[in-house]
Amino acid sequence: MIPRPAGGAARLIPALDTGDAARAGALAAALAPHCGVLKVGLELFCAAGPPAVAAMARHAPVFLDLKLHDIPNTVAGAIRSLLPLRPAMVTLHAAGGKAMIAAARAEAGKAGAERPMLLAVTVLTSMDAAALAATGVPDAPAEQVLRLARMAVEAGADGLVCSPQEAALLRRALGTGPALVVPGVRPAGSAAGDQARTATPDEAVAAGADWLVIGRPITGAPDPAAAAAAIAASLPG
Numbered sequence: 001m002i003p004r005p006a007g008g009a010a011r012l013i014p015a016l017d018t019g020d021a022a023r024a025g026a027l028a029a030a031l032a033p034h035c036g037v038l039k040v041g042l043e044l045f046c047a048a049g050p051p052a053v054a055a056m057a058r059h060a061p062v063f064l065d066l067k068l069h070d071i072p073n074t075v076a077g078a079i080r081s082l083l084p085l086r087p088a089m090v091t092l093h094a095a096g097g098k099a100m101i102a103a104a105r106a107e108a109g110k111a112g113a114e115r116p117m118l119l120a121v122t123v124l125t126s127m128d129a130a131a132l133a134a135t136g137v138p139d140a141p142a143e144q145v146l147r148l149a150r151m152a153v154e155a156g157a158d159g160l161v162c163s164p165q166e167a168a169l170l171r172r173a174l175g176t177g178p179a180l181v182v183p184g185v186r187p188a189g190s191a192a193g194d195q196a197r198t199a200t201p202d203e204a205v206a207a208g209a210d211w212l213v214i215g216r217p218i219t220g221a222p223d224p225a226a227a228a229a230a231i232a233a234s235l236p237g
């Protein structure tokens with residue numbers, strides 16, 4: 001399993017959110033010197049499929065952010081299908097429940113020491129309290145994040161995806177065991193877009209994040225490599 005980053009650029013995970021495989025390849029080549037991991041999400045995977053994962057993996061370890069959420073047998077089958085791609089990290093929704101996460105973990109374990117890190121997505125960083133309440137959860141996002149995080153770790157998840165606003169809470173409650181992978185990170189002055197629960201890279205690291213996922217502030221910059229290099233240089237080493 002991929003080791004935790006010691007600091008600096010290794011903490012950075014640029015999100016390659018594009019449906020254009022050639023652009024993703026160019027971004028990967030430009031960004032790899034300034035990051036630890038490259039993220040392939042739904043947009044790129046739906047457009048370009050497994051070959052895109054193999055192409056990105058030539059530049060850096062790949063975080064395959066597919067947010068699996070289905071019955072246990074189906075999610076285990078999806079993990080089985082993904083293992084030949086040798087992703088460093090794979091996401092699944094914590095809301096899928098204990099049995100789903102345990103089934104995914106059992107399947108991932110068949111890859112041995114080279115298995116991917118399984119990350120449970122708690123409450124999407126785009127959701128505020130009102131959006132969460134509209135799904136039938138009246139609690140504050142932080143409470144629901146903690147509830148799902150405890151359950152996911154008990155079921156075998158190696159780490160959690162949460163907003164930077166819950167990272168300190170999860171570290172206090174769960175210690176250093178689970179890896180914390182944190183999107184919703186915005187360098188000072190950059191637009192939040194559809195992200196609701198955000199903080200700066202410095203704040204995210206201070207709160208206990210291991211890895212920071214940053215997409216549009218990098219990929220939408222006039223010079224993505226320079227944007228990534230500036231963020232990476234600002235991270236504690």
Ligand SMILES: O=c1ccn([C@@H]2O[C@H](COP(=O)(O)O)[C@@H](O)[C@H]2O)c(=O)[nH]1
Pocket residue numbers: 015017041065121123124125126161162183184185193195213214215216217
């Ligand atoms: O709760 C979540 C889980 C995953 N993401 C993903 O992270 C990036 C963030 O991109 P930005 O452009 O920096 O907003 C994106 O790929 C999401 O799918 C998330 O934002 N929140």
